[in-house]
Amino acid sequence: MSGVSTTTAQDMAKVTVATGFWTKARKVGLGLLVAGVLAAIIFGSLATEQSARFTLSEDSGGAALEIGGTLGAILFGIIAAAAGAALLAGLDQRWFLWALGVGIVGLVLSFLCWQISDAPPGQNFMPMVNMVRGTFLLALPLIFGALAGVLCERSGVVNVAIEGQLLMGAFAGALIGTMSGSVWIGLIAAALGGAFISLLLAVFSIRYLVDQVVVGVVLNLFAIGLTGFLYERLMQTNQQEYNQPPHFGTWEIPLLSDIPVIGPALFRGNIFLYLALILVVVLQVALFRTRWGLRTRSVGEHPTAADTLGIRVLGLRYRNVLLAGMVAGIGGASYTLLLYSFTKNMIGGKGFIALAALIFGRWSPTGALLAALFFGFADQLGAYLGAINSIIPSQFLAMLPYLATILAVAGLVGRVRAPAADGKPYIKG
Structure with missing residues (x-):
């Protein structure tokens, strides 16, 4: 088992040397980390203590997910930064899209906590049904x-x-x-x-x-x-x-x-x-x-x-x-x-x-x-x-x-390649 582990570590080291430390995943991780920290600082300072409510209906009534504007903006910014830090630390490639998704959702929610809490009284809610529809x-x-x-x-x-x-x-x-x-x-x-x-x-x-x-x-x-x-x-x-x-x-x-x-x-x-x-x-x-x-x-x-x-x-x-x-x-x-x-x-x-x-x-x-x-x-x-x-x-x-x-x-979130023959006319021989 130790021999297998040693071999795997050596293979990973070779890959790191071949591709360099700054892989695409790490570049994205650094971007998410910086964006998350900035979101926590900027959106957290701009948000108010008024609650940000995400209602589960089409209006302000009924059940709702509620969080303080300042707390939510800071918390979700930290979550986005944590996802970026995980990618920067070399998270397994299988989890790349999940970490990227968590980071993007965290940034969006941090922004929304600021915006909703800063809305006039009576408008500090987002009707989730209307948003999805x-x-x-x-x-x-x-x-x-x-x-x-x-x-x-x-x-x-x-x-x-x-x-x-x-x-x-x-x-x-x-x-x-x-x-x-x-x-x-x-x-x-x-x-x-x-x-x-x-x-x-x-x-x-x-x-x-x-x-x-x-x-x-x-x-x-x-x-x-x-x-x-x-x-x-x-x-x-x-x-x-x-x-x-x-x-x-x-x-x-x-x-x-x-x-x-x-x-x-x-x-x-x-x-x-x-x-x-x-x-x-x-x-x-x-x-x-x-x-x-x-x-x-x-x-x-x-x-x-x-x-x-x-x-x-x-x-x-x-x-x-x-x-x-x-x-x-x-x-x-x-x-x-x-x-x-x-x-x-x-x-x-x-x-x-x-x-x-x-x-x-x-x-x-x-x-x-x-x-x-x-x-x-x-x-x-x-x-x-x-x-x-x-x-x-x-x-x-x-x-x-x-x-x-x-x-x-540009390839910053993974390789994007069109079909090889896309746009190329075919002349039957």
């Missing part, structure tokens, strides 16, 4: 868009056209849904609208080998121009006939909807929420546990080798890109068949945020879901702080997910 609602188009990106880029096709797919889906859902008077027909039309943009992407990038980033940008502009023109010619002149789509209602799941916080937020939801969660599970299993998933990943990593094994590389790419367009089109319909009527360029850049979520989520369905929820939470937090008249401009909070994405792409 708002996070998922704002993340819905991002989840669908990021899943569309996963389908394309795992197949070797860069999908910069997510914005156009979402927009065309929103437009088709509103137009056809209004004309037919059926939300279900509108939903099908939205899927076909997104698939139309994807078909153009597939033809130009796969058949004619046009640069995939360039064609994606052009298709976004095409979707903005086409939907804007038709909006002005049809919808704006006759809103009642062309732009009054029916909306899906709320679907409540018995028993599950009674679970505190999560129940009212998730299980009194809409069809788009349930579809998004189901799609994440289905695509995660399909990509990593089925023959289709193996073939898709092989086409995205090494199409020449896949071709020699009899896989129809181009055909599989066509099918997956079209499927991605349908998924994104349904995401676009979450605007017009759930809450709003159609307006010009109503997606407002969400497709590019979905692309960032795809990268931040490391090209996996579950990662894309978590990244999209991170973006959605930042948006919802900005809205909440605006409601309590925070001194922090919401624009600064909106920057945080993008900063995290930059750090992820």
Whole structure:
């Protein structure tokens, strides 16, 4: 046993020498340690003795988790610093993501204890049900868009056209849904609208080998121009006939909807929420546990080798890109068949945020879901702080997910690598 331990220690020493002391985990740990200490000092000094209440309902009534503002800001800052210190001390790599998660949550809670305790009397609470519900609602188009990106880029096709797919889906859902008077027909039309943009992407990038980033940008502009023109010619002149789509209602799941916080937020939801969660599970299993998933990943990593094994590389790419367009089109319909009527360029850049979520989520369905929820939470937090008249401009909070994405792409939170053949055209020999 001692011989084994000695060998292991020697191996670890060799790894340390080869990689240097400042591994990525230790760099992240140092950052968390410094941020946690600063949070405890700054947020702790700015917070008041008024309690910060996290209510388990939709208002200030009912059960709540309560802590003094100053105490909470200092305590959660220390927790974040402790997580950073553990990483800096060389915590096992298996626990890296857990320590990182604890550190980030600690920083967020330290910040919230300051903000909530500093709110005017009667507003020193955060309704957790509304926060969770708002996070998922704002993340819905991002989840669908990021899943569309996963389908394309795992197949070797860069999908910069997510914005156009979402927009065309929103437009088709509103137009056809209004004309037919059926939300279900509108939903099908939205899927076909997104698939139309994807078909153009597939033809130009796969058949004619046009640069995939360039064609994606052009298709976004095409979707903005086409939907804007038709909006002005049809919808704006006759809103009642062309732009009054029916909306899906709320679907409540018995028993599950009674679970505190999560129940009212998730299980009194809409069809788009349930579809998004189901799609994440289905695509995660399909990509990593089925023959289709193996073939898709092989086409995205090494199409020449896949071709020699009899896989129809181009055909599989066509099918997956079209499927991605349908998924994104349904995401676009979450605007017009759930809450709003159609307006010009109503997606407002969400497709590019979905692309960032795809990268931040490391090209996996579950990662894309978590990244999209991170973006959605930042948006919802900005809205909440605006409601309590925070001194922090919401624009600064909106920057945080993008900063995290930059750090992820730079490799500071682990290796982030796109599929090897992503964006590279394949010419069958």
